[in-house]
Amino acid sequence: MEKILEVKNLTKYYKDVLGVKNINFELYRGEIFGFIGPNGAGKSTTIRSILNLINKTSGEVLFKGKQLTKDNLELKKLIGYLPSEVRLYEDLTVKDLIDFHLKFFDKDFSKRREELVKRLKLDENKKIEDLSLGNLKKVGIVLAFVHGPQLLILDEPTSGLDPLIQQEFYNLLLEEKEKGTTIFYSTHVLSEISKICDRVGIIKSGNLIKIEPIKDLIDKSLTYVTITSKDCEKIINDLKLDIKDYKDNTISFKNFMESNELLKAIVKYDIDKIYIEPASIEDVFMHYYK
């Protein structure tokens, strides 16, 4: 698979305060990479460092194998960015702003523009200052997508969008993915990750603690287990379990072992019943968040 973006040892300190530390990941052509973490974990710092809006303390970012510097205009033309808080020139109309945007690109994107405006139900004659939060986000989406970028960096893209437009937005994303566009998708909304992302990176306190394909994360990471046995005490002591509930010879616990490993570990006990249920993606993420 073709590597599109490589982030190597990215570290950012704000004076003495850590933003992110030793962030390493690679994005491949045509994948949607989810990037999640609690508030202040370093998601926006990572994005802004990649885009050179802030200075990296150390590390490098390669886009299509070349250093992504502030002044590499050819590479910048291939990136679409949607910030979490869309702030645009309030004195312009939507039409004027898209016109302004397209002047920075050499090709004619009028068809794509027309399509996006229509699909997102935008009124081009409205002034930016008169737009609601959701409509402002829609303008941001048009600006990020309209020039046919090869890399889309989206920070909280669906906040403020109504469910219908959200669905239209997911459709747009999947179409972009089909075309081979790489999408870096930073969000708080955990359900979105399992719905659209291929892989996910979890960032916490400035450190990227896990990168996994979504499927593996769900399969491997966490299960909820309920065991009914006369040997409950022994099981708890031997396996050092994170017990959720314990009564009447029945224990419930969070399990971080693979299922066959767990079965091997408990086979020596007298087990009446065992029930293993997969955790939801939200539960998995919450486990890493805490």
Next chain:
Amino acid sequence: MFCRELKVNFKNFCIWTIVTIILFLIVFLVYPSIMSSSQADQIDEMMKIFPEDMLKAFNMDISSIDNVYGWLKSEGFVFILLIIGCYSGILGSNILLKEESDGTIEYLGTLPIKRANIVLTKSIIGVFYITIITAIIGIFNFIGLELSGSFDEKQFILLSITPLLSSYIIFFVCLFLSTFTNKTQKMLGISLGVVFVSYLLNTLSSLAEEVEFLKYFSAFTLSDIRNVIINTSIDLKMVIASIIGSFIFLILTTIRYNKKELV
């Protein structure tokens, strides 16, 4: 981007131009009636009690304020220097910083445009508007003087051009200083401080020989009105100093802006 910047800064330019023109319109309308010949004599008498250095500081030793052109040469051009200086300072401190305070830099910064080009485009706009406001005020005063009586046209044209030399420098100094902060409010105070401290230093430097060195710290030294009144010419050294100074601060701004954390 050039057209957009032109449009964005047009409103402020209009406000400053209109206010200045109204100020000078009032002068042209009211001055002749204030300056009846008897009052002019009284003012000349009053001037004699001021120390010579004080009169020199306001060019009152080489021009009489008994007519509107005389007033322009002594006080009028001081107003023009300060007004265009303030406009230049505020423009310089805002033109880059506004993108950051409005949060639009997060959009602009990701567009395929070099930061150096952002600085250059905004600098060209700044220089353009400073030149235009100076020209408009000059043309307005020229018409006013034509209607008020005779005056030295060549001297007036040179006097009208002179404020540009200090204003360009003030603009570029404030542009440079604005790269050290993200807050427009802070920069507004700093830019006005630059203008008034600079003017104060220039005035003090002409009051006594011991403090003459202060003129080297003032942008207004470049707009040597006294020299234009006496010699009817602009000192080429001042023109060169203004151009070189502006260019140096433009380069410094570009270097600083390239390293700046924009969000």
